[in-house]
Amino acid sequence: MNASNFVEGVDFSLYLILSIAVFFLVGITAVMIYFLIRYRKKRNPVATNIEGSYTLEIIWTVIPTILVLIMFWYGWTGYKPMLTAPNDAMEIEAVGQMWKWTFNYPNGKSSDTLVIPIDKAVKLNLVSKDVLHSLYIPAFRIKQDVVPGKDFSMWFIGQKLGRYDILCAEYCGQLHSYMLSSVHVIEENKYDEWLNKKEDTSNEHPGLTLMKKNACLSCHTQDGTRLVGPSFKDIIGKTETIIVDGKEQTIIVDRDYIFNKISNPTSSTVKGYQSGLMPQLNLSEQEVNDMIDYISTIK
């Protein structure tokens, strides 16, 4: 069994074209080398001026045309089913944002890996929070760009149990190559169980939950190492240089500053970091305060 319902169509067109390609590559190279040897000056001191031949021109126009139309045909038939999802497909929202995938299920559950039941059509509604991304599952032979402001979707059926890589295939900035996740194809009953299990976040700090959800931690670490943005470790009370409207100023980081920074990321830039990367989020005052509460505990 193939990993998804598209593998067959894609692989067929791929290998068909590859074999035609190998045929022409080998054939033409062989003829070329043969001519080089057979007609080298030593063996053929007088060349013949042959100006052309209509028959040949027609032959080598028509044959490639036919081959090419065959290639097109199988490319198309493999592609056509990708365009429309069946009506009974289960819908999951897939959110791409700078360097993190999030999958939201209809019942409100959300997860950073995609878990799906086997042999069931799944339709992903693609949402981007910032720039272009592309959801790519090599094993399923499927890929679709995630475009901000557009409601695109993709669909597939996972046909083999297992875990497969999800990659981001459209360049989206610094950590594009780390925007990884995986799709987990499991049995239907296990899936139901998984779906209805509430993730236990009761003993987790609400600020941390929020920060996980909003992908803060894909740019900021908690252990002092620099990622895309400054680390949150010991951040409160730190003296640092920020740039506001092109002018540098030195500040001591406090709750107000962080509040400002989260609610309006473009208001200032920490010196030495790239401006414009941090996303603008729609958070309530309470939520921001929760996060700051948590940030101040990171030591």
Added chain:
Amino acid sequence: MDHTFHLPNSGHNFDAKSSKLGMWLFLYTELLLFGGLFLVYMVYRELNSEAFLLASFKLNVWMGTFNTVLLITSSMTIAMSITALQKGNKKLSVNLMWLTIIAALGFLVVKYFEWGAKFEHGLVPGMEHYDTLPMGERLYFYLYFFMTGLHGLHVIIGAIFILFVIRGVNKGTVTPERYSLSENAGLYWHLVDLVWIYLFPLFYLIH
């Protein structure tokens, strides 16, 4: 060694036909430069036709019409000035070119007032009122300023080009026998007119 041999087909000789062909090729690039913007306009109009319709009511048709007439007239005067030059009437030719430049200035003055009015109403991208407009209308005004701005720039370049021709006629480098420069300035000016012929209905008249 001697340099008496010269090829008949030398690139160092002046050739009126080459220069005209070159000018036309340049005009194609200009057409496609605007073409890119027209494509953007077309797509966004397909996506937001209602908003574009509403926004277009905020432009002043009569100013636009007046400017259209100005440009068409100037197109005629520049064409006539070439005829005049070809017929050997330098004085008339220069006067007609001055008329063209006056029309160009007139066009820019009217544009200045139009743009000024938009600034007053806060319809310019970046202004506060602009940010409150519905999405499609914002696109419309963005395109309006981008396209008429680029066109205005071409009006200015065209006028300067014509000034050069006037200088050439006065100095005697542009003559009834060698009028390529004036012909090329004319072609450029007509292009400016051509672009406006489309801009005008697309922005002012699509009610």
Added chain:
Amino acid sequence: MTVDALPYTDFYKAKKGIWSWLFTLDHKRIALLYLYAIISFFLVGATLGILMRLELFQPGKDIIEPQTYNQIFTLHGVIMIFLFIIPSIPAIFGNFLLPLILGTDDVAFPKLNLLSFYLYVLGALFALSTLIFGDGPADTGWTFYAPYSVKTGTNVTMSVLAAFILGFSSILTGLNFIVTIHRLRTPGMGFNQMPLFSWALYATSWIQVLATPVIGITLLMIVAERVFGIGLFDPSIGGDPILYQHLFWIYSHPAVYIMALPAMGVVSEIIPTFAQRTIFGYKAIAYSSMAIAFIGYFVWGHHMFTSGMSGPAAIIFSILTFLVAIPTSIKVFNWLATLYKGSIVIDTPLLYALAFIFNFLIGGLTGLLLGALAADVHVHDTYFVVGHFHYVMFGGTGFAFFGALHYWFPKIWGRMYNKKVANTAFAIFLIGFNILYFPMLILGIMGMPRRYYDYLPEFTSLNQISTVGSWITVTGIILMLINLIVAARKGEKAPDNPWNGITLEWQTKSPPPLENFDKMPQIPEGGPYNFPNAYKHKH
């Protein structure tokens, strides 16, 4: 070898001093200015390529930060596309040879020609200035896709303006060549008596003139969006990022034929000369150049199959993409037939021309795979694409470029290089090249996306092979360049027509005098490649 003993002044000696170079209107000197500039940028771009390969030697961080890596591949792409490969053959060999093969003394607008060169320099300065000014070179990829190119804090504006200015330079060169071909052919040379290199340049020039403005305006829209903070591709005002991609590829697909067609022109010159017989199917090759240029405008959508473009549009673009492969294959078969019953002299230029065919075949045939909808969904934006375009651009056009350098070297410098060293360098280069890029095709099919700073462990071994290949390639290229540099200074004097060529440039001295010809050039009878001492046989 006999050397023409008649005294004459070649174009190097005709005028003296640095200003006579910087303000020269002579097409040959402008060509050399381009040559030195373009080779320098190629070396810069190549060094960046080597750096990327080092970083990719194993997963995880090796030598550079992710952000640096992203800036490097962007700069590598921008330099290689806009500063190296688009101007390479037209601006260097087109400039040097077009007037010679047409039998005239210069291009139609010499001043415009110099202006193109300085626009090129200006654009190059803009592109490289990002290394010093602003917040570092752009990190968007050479495609500058919105909205990332609008959001990022790096100096995208400068890079984009560089591309804009370089576009102008390219337009002016194209315009100049079209007029030259229309107006300055030697008396008696109709369009169908032109050498195929000028046909190729003619087709190329039309693409330069008609496609470049579209990207010009598109890039200006990006600049406006960055400067004003809002813009035409911004989803928050109803803009559509996919429209940017359409406009970008409306230029950039035809642009790949700006890269390929002149190279095919070079190959069409080299093969008959070294087979010492007429080209097979002159008209088929000439007109297929025009056909490629024309159909090339209609296929841009094949870069966007997974972008969210509509299904029907994707289908139309796919079928048109396949159509553009046909005129290309016609050329390949005609070149092959030209070897048939030739009297073949295997010399360095011919080796490069044949390597062009081999590499270009791999590149072109992988292009077909990319043009097929289903297959492209899988390999789009993977290393398969990276492999494809290095094969066509570097393996194709790059090899043709170096072939042209070896073919016209004696004409340009009046000296000959050491052929043994040249052939050795060629062999190392060809082998290294294939070790460098073939693994990428496999990586792509396995699913490794491009523009990846880091990769999954299963891709390691192929990446390592590829990196080793890059070292072999470096060796070959350095050897080749040293050989040529030595030859240009101290090589033995070359005769005027070392390869027994028949097109007009071989009828004048090497190096040519300032005015190119000191007597009327003679058009070969019965077609531009009708070698008089070959046995005549009409089909």
Added chain:
Amino acid sequence: MSDNNNVHISSYKEHFSTWAALILLTFMTVAVSVFGAELRTLSVATAMIIATVKATAVGYYFMHIKYDPKIYKWMMGTVLALFTFFMIMLTIDYLTR
């Protein structure tokens, strides 16, 4: 290309009539748009057709294409064909999404 050297000189009269026609067409479009607003989509098409007629007149008479060698018509035709194709493909993409 023809190498014939007796260039055609357009007459003042021709320029003037072209001008008159252009002005007339301009007022026609304005009229259609301002007074015939209920035609709506039709008026877009009408406006574009009239604009194209005007553009043709400018090209043909003012820009002298009518009297130029055929190659100029060919080149212009090619440019317009390309542009039309761009429009068609973009329209197909956006209308069938």
